[in-house]
Amino acid sequence: MLLPTWAQQEFIKGKLLDAQTGEPVVFATIRIKGKAVGVISNQDGGFRIPKKFQELGHELIISSMGYQKKEIPIKELSRMDINIVQLAPGILTLTEAVVTARKKRRLSARKIVKNAIEAIPLNYPQNTFSTIGYYRDYQLSETNNYVNLNEAIIEVVDPGFDEIDYQSSKAQIYDHKRNTDFKRNQFAEQRYNYQTQQKVINNAFMPGYGGNEFVILRIHDAIRNHKINSFDFINVLEKGLLRNHHFFKKEETYLDNDVLYTIGIGKTLPGYRIYGTLYISKHNFAIHGMEYAIYDRTKYSYTKRKNKHKTNKQLIFEVKTEYKPTKGIMFLNYISFHNTFQLWDAPTFNVRDITVNLNKNCFLVTFSNLPRIKSAKNIKNYKFIFRGRKIDFVRADLRKNKVELYPDLEETELTQMFQDLEKEGKQGQLKNGILEIKISNIKDLEGNILNKWTSREYQQFREYFVQQVKLNPAQVPDSLLMDKNRPIFKDQPIAKPLNFGEYWMNTPLK
Numbered sequence: 001m002l003l004p005t006w007a008q009q010e011f012i013k014g015k016l017l018d019a020q021t022g023e024p025v026v027f028a029t030i031r032i033k034g035k036a037v038g039v040i041s042n043q044d045g046g047f048r049i050p051k052k053f054q055e056l057g058h059e060l061i062i063s064s065m066g067y068q069k070k071e072i073p074i075k076e077l078s079r080m081d082i083n084i085v086q087l088a089p090g091i092l093t094l095t096e097a098v099v100t101a102r103k104k105r106r107l108s109a110r111k112i113v114k115n116a117i118e119a120i121p122l123n124y125p126q127n128t129f130s131t132i133g134y135y136r137d138y139q140l141s142e143t144n145n146y147v148n149l150n151e152a153i154i155e156v157v158d159p160g161f162d163e164i165d166y167q168s169s170k171a172q173i174y175d176h177k178r179n180t181d182f183k184r185n186q187f188a189e190q191r192y193n194y195q196t197q198q199k200v201i202n203n204a205f206m207p208g209y210g211g212n213e214f215v216i217l218r219i220h221d222a223i224r225n226h227k228i229n230s231f232d233f234i235n236v237l238e239k240g241l242l243r244n245h246h247f248f249k250k251e252e253t254y255l256d257n258d259v260l261y262t263i264g265i266g267k268t269l270p271g272y273r274i275y276g277t278l279y280i281s282k283h284n285f286a287i288h289g290m291e292y293a294i295y296d297r298t299k300y301s302y303t304k305r306k307n308k309h310k311t312n313k314q315l316i317f318e319v320k321t322e323y324k325p326t327k328g329i330m331f332l333n334y335i336s337f338h339n340t341f342q343l344w345d346a347p348t349f350n351v352r353d354i355t356v357n358l359n360k361n362c363f364l365v366t367f368s369n370l371p372r373i374k375s376a377k378n379i380k381n382y383k384f385i386f387r388g389r390k391i392d393f394v395r396a397d398l399r400k401n402k403v404e405l406y407p408d409l410e411e412t413e414l415t416q417m418f419q420d421l422e423k424e425g426k427q428g429q430l431k432n433g434i435l436e437i438k439i440s441n442i443k444d445l446e447g448n449i450l451n452k453w454t455s456r457e458y459q460q461f462r463e464y465f466v467q468q469v470k471l472n473p474a475q476v477p478d479s480l481l482m483d484k485n486r487p488i489f490k491d492q493p494i495a496k497p498l499n500f501g502e503y504w505m506n507t508p509l510k
Contacts, residue, residue, distance in 0.1 A: 013047075020089060024044050025067065029333060031060070034058065046508060065289055110242065117226070128158065130470045133153070133154060151507065152214075157171075157475075170482075171482040174496050182508075210483075213462050217337050220337045233245070247266075259282050286323070290321045327471070334463065334465045349368055363405040371398070371401065371450075372444065377403070378442075379392075391407050391408075393408055479493060
């Protein structure tokens, strides 16, 4: 039987915008009415829905934290253009505000958070379930373009929140794709390397987990992993959240007609600043959403512009998680783990060779590129020490990418030095310190500084958007399980179910 593939599907494209500000509505839930499947809007508010749902006459149900729920007949959407859908901010009615205030008016922000943590065993699944969703990891360059986009459809079979996720949950990859429609950069997609320092996260260390980015994402779900260490400062959520932070009430918000406490999280530490928000049900203290970001107070972001947290400091990492109820139990809706990293590039301008010219009694320095005349001929930029004695120079002559350096020595001293250098060089003893050289403050014609490493800042994202929750999942054979200690896109078993066509990837709009 020929199974459907992503390439064969055609999509209706849309973008969600805030009706008041015109800003994208990020991570909104877009469901097919009457179906158990849907998608989450992207960073630009974009989303894609298979055209087949339009042909079947279905409707979209769109909901997002703080906005009024919206229903749209898919038949009204254009098949050719990007459909702009505006969401209106939710408005808390006076009746709801008065009733909820009477019930909970004495609760402090800290007490609300404490109640929510204690209620986790009641509000989240304790029995086996599975989520099937669209996974992706990618990077955003300094110009905000997608780089190294990888996509997959993955089912996760979870034995319940009483069990440790990493040890007990199992994942099956339905299909995956390395998207070549967007730019790829082999250096940016390599693993973090704290030995060479070529790719690092400043002021943070991230275990590699064999290069499996999906495992790294799951570990950063502090709600699912509330009994074990998840990430810095949250640590073990049951203990660390209350101990390590202060809390404050913000304006209450809506989600699918449920009124939620909105609790701000904050903490200032030497070198760090923490911002976060918890969205907690006023009905049963279920945590619907958690946002948590850590910034480096000692460094500015590359744009130096203030963000939503009113800071222009460099982000270290940010985690956003949302849970939604199914039959009274909270299940993951999406999780996004975002961090910055620095990619260091080797110098593009360097010294290729340093030799001696016995006929002219001079040193010959060969550069990789054409140097700027003024800096290349400045003898102060060359520091040579022979047998512990500093060598001064009379002049520096530039010939294309080669500089001839003439030492300021008497003729007999000059001849003896070069003879010694030639002899020592043949015997391979120069490396023992007979001649020390330092060349600095020289630029090439493009403005590159000699021997200077340069860095670029990238934003790394790992995201999993649930399209369906199964309360009674089928058992997955061990031969089809994902190896958690190997990258998703390297020698992993792939198995498409017969209903694979019900799921689709929500590739970002170009």
